[in-house]
Amino acid sequence: MTRALAIEKERPSLAGTWSFTHDPWTTLVWGSLILSGGLFLFAGATLVWQSLPIWRHEGWGFLFGGEWFYRHELFGAGAMLYGSVAVAAIAVLLAVPLGVLAAVFLSEYLPRRLRWGMKVLVEALASVPSVVYGLFGVLVLREWVGGAVEPFGGWTGDTLLTAGLLLAVMALPLTVTLSDDALRGVAQEQRVAVRGLGLTRGETVLLVVLPQAWPAVVGATLLGLGRALGETIAVFLVVGRMDNQLPEKWFSLEMIFQPGQTLTSKLGGPETHLAAGDPLHWGAMMGLCLMLVAITVSCLGGARYLQGKGRGRA
Amino acid sequence: MGFRKLGLLVSGVMLAGTVSPALVGEVLRVQGSTTVNPVVTEALEFLREERGIRYRIDTLGGSAGGIRAVGTGAAEVGMSSKAIGDEDRRRHPGFDFHETVIAVDAVALVVGPDVWGAGVRSLSREQVQVIYERPGVSWTEFGGPDRRVVFFNKEPGRGTWSVFAEWSYGDPGEAPPVSHPEVGANEEVRTKVSRTRGALSQLSASWVDGRTVFALGIVNDSGETIRPEGEALANGHYPLSRPLLLVTEGEPEGAARELIEFLLGPEGQRLVRKHGYLSLAEAGL
Numbered sequence: 311m312t313r314a315l316a317i318e319k320e321r322p323s324l325a326g327t328w329s330f331t332h333d334p335w336t337t338l339v340w341g342s343l344i345l346s347g348g349l350f351l352f353a354g355a356t357l358v359w360q361s362l363p364i365w366r367h368e369g370w371g372f373l374f375g376g377e378w379f380y381r382h383e384l385f386g387a388g389a390m391l392y393g394s395v396a397v398a399a400i401a402v403l404l405a406v407p408l409g410v411l412a413a414v415f416l417s418e419y420l421p422r423r424l425r426w427g428m429k430v431l432v433e434a435l436a437s438v439p440s441v442v443y444g445l446f447g448v449l450v451l452r453e454w455v456g457g458a459v460e461p462f463g464g465w466t467g468d469t470l471l472t473a474g475l476l477l478a479v480m481a482l483p484l485t486v487t488l489s490d491d492a493l494r495g496v497a498q499e500q501r502v503a504v505r506g507l508g509l510t511r512g513e514t515v516l517l518v519v520l521p522q523a524w525p526a527v528v529g530a531t532l533l534g535l536g537r538a539l540g541e542t543i544a545v546f547l548v549v550g551r552m553d554n555q556l557p558e559k560w561f562s563l564e565m566i567f568q569p570g571q572t573l574t575s576k577l578g579g580p581e582t583h584l585a586a587g588d589p590l591h592w593g594a595m596m597g598l599c600l601m602l603v604a605i606t607v608s609c610l611g612g613a614r615y616l617q618g619k620g621r622g623r624a
Numbered sequence: 625m626g627f628r629k630l631g632l633l634v635s636g637v638m639l640a641g642t643v644s645p646a647l648v649g650e651v652l653r654v655q656g657s658t659t660v661n662p663v664v665t666e667a668l669e670f671l672r673e674e675r676g677i678r679y680r681i682d683t684l685g686g687s688a689g690g691i692r693a694v695g696t697g698a699a700e701v702g703m704s705s706k707a708i709g710d711e712d713r714r715r716h717p718g719f720d721f722h723e724t725v726i727a728v729d730a731v732a733l734v735v736g737p738d739v740w741g742a743g744v745r746s747l748s749r750e751q752v753q754v755i756y757e758r759p760g761v762s763w764t765e766f767g768g769p770d771r772r773v774v775f776f777n778k779e780p781g782r783g784t785w786s787v788f789a790e791w792s793y794g795d796p797g798e799a800p801p802v803s804h805p806e807v808g809a810n811e812e813v814r815t816k817v818s819r820t821r822g823a824l825s826q827l828s829a830s831w832v833d834g835r836t837v838f839a840l841g842i843v844n845d846s847g848e849t850i851r852p853e854g855e856a857l858a859n860g861h862y863p864l865s866r867p868l869l870l871v872t873e874g875e876p877e878g879a880a881r882e883l884i885e886f887l888l889g890p891e892g893q894r895l896v897r898k899h900g901y902l903s904l905a906e907a908g909l
Binding site for chain 1: 760772774779780781782796797799801803804805806807808812815816819820821822823
């Protein structure tokens with residue numbers, strides 16, 4: 311506590327030195343901050359500006375409208391929003407429980423030497439380029455899903471479910487390694503102390519280690535979610551790219567066994583090229599960009615907020 | 625070098641309309657179809673590196689724009705995916721249009737081994753329209769297995785798609801608003817069609833291998849079945865095909881002639897195949 315206070319005391323004196331003019335270092339860091347912030351604002355403003363025609367044309371209906379036929383000037387992003395959310399939800403629902411449990415095994419049960427090897431392996435998996443996962447999806451996953459969805463009215467292996475499964479596979483290594491880091495961050499003394507009080511290993515993990523690591527695990531989840539929402543090429547290859555696939559009832563699951571479209575698969579497709587030169591169509595594509603940015607940025611913001619909250623409690 | 629090229633480009637554009645061709649004669653101006661464009665651009669880039677040809681290429685106005693540019697003297701070479709028509713001749717009376725076919729773009733309707741194995745060999749335009757407009761229709765209606773027709777639509781903007789849409793609906797804009805799963809590159813079409821039961825899609829004919837994907841014949845209005853191969857491609861009877869051609873004023877000369885000769889030669893014809901079109905030999909021309 312005293313140490314924290316000491317740091318708090320030092321801060322005002324540091325803050326006092328932020329004059330631009332005399333210190334090149336301060337100028338450099340401020341300049342970098344302003345430049346990166348400015349670039350982000352510029353990009354955001356461009357998206358808003360260029361998407362104006364579509365908001366004028368469709369109004370808020372653009373967000374949830376169920377019909378997208380650009381040749382008939384119908385632009386509704388609803389099915390793509392649904393696709394993105396469904397795909398990301400499937401990925402997170404599968405990857406997080408599995409990833410956290412795997413991390414518990416890595417961090418709490420595996421002997422140190424084996425753990426190191428596994429960790430290297432998992433991190434290698436996390437760095438495999440997404441197009442490789444995409445090809446794996448085309449050659450293996452879609453075949454398998456194609457057979458599995460038939461009882462549920464599916465008729466091809468390119469479905470929202472396939473994309474979700476593929477994203478789960480892709481997000482898994484990241485979830486495992488970040489959760490493992492979070493679990494290792496809990497002090498070893500606490501485990502020893504609690505075991506000394508007679509708790510079993512399982513109880514130690516469930517009652518002591520996991521609760522403390524939880525905020526960081528949730529942060530990792532949201533980072534994974536952000537990645538899942540933004541992933542393009544792998545999704546593009548297996549999602550089917552079929553427009554206007556909105557379920558008749560929200561939360562009915564039938565559509566996940568069908569081909570669909572996500573915000574990213576639409577933006578990765580040929581329409582971006584076709585739209586150039588047509589302000590309305592281009593505006594619609596920029597509108598999709600804006601939606602995607604808004605969603606991923608809120609995910610990251612949420613991750614930061616939760617992590618901060620967790621730290622405050624601990 | 626970059627600046628010089630840019631300068632040439634800019635001056636070429638600025639002078640094009642106003643100064644006699646002699647001054648800009650060194651820059652070969654090429655304009656027209658986006659379908660032909662990739663092949664010609666790659667050929668020109670090769671000729672620039674190897675023989676120092678200077679060029680400017682754009683796709684303003686597509687095929688029609690290319691023909692018009694040659695007719696008005698705004699370009700030496702026009703790229704077109706359709707033959708010169710009566711309307712073009714009316715618009716440029718007395719103009720000596722010279723056409724050189726460099727490749728053929730033929731689109732096959734392809735199915736996988738299961739549909740082919742069940743004995744489906746051809747479709748008519750009406751049947752294709754039914755498939756396009758009624759997602760979920762069964763192959764039994766077309767003499768095939770009791771499976772849903774899984775129609776993979778080539779994504780919009782692809783030349784293949786416009787050939788298909790022009791044949792089935794007269795004009796891409798007339799195609800009814802129905803959503804299908806979409807496919808892009810030829811590799812993707814082949815993989816997905818061969819690995820999805822009941823699949824049907826459009827594929828550039830040069831990509832049909834008769835092993836993983838099979839081309840259906842087209843039943844024309846007089847009831848004949850025409851397959852996308854051999855004679856039928858060469859004489860234009862196969863309906864889903866079009867010639868890719870370069871248009872010049874009279875016999876091509878100078879750089880235009882070098883370009884055309886290159887494209888007709890073995891290296892040029894390899895480029896044609898690389899970009900997914902039928903070489904002249906394949907099309908029997």
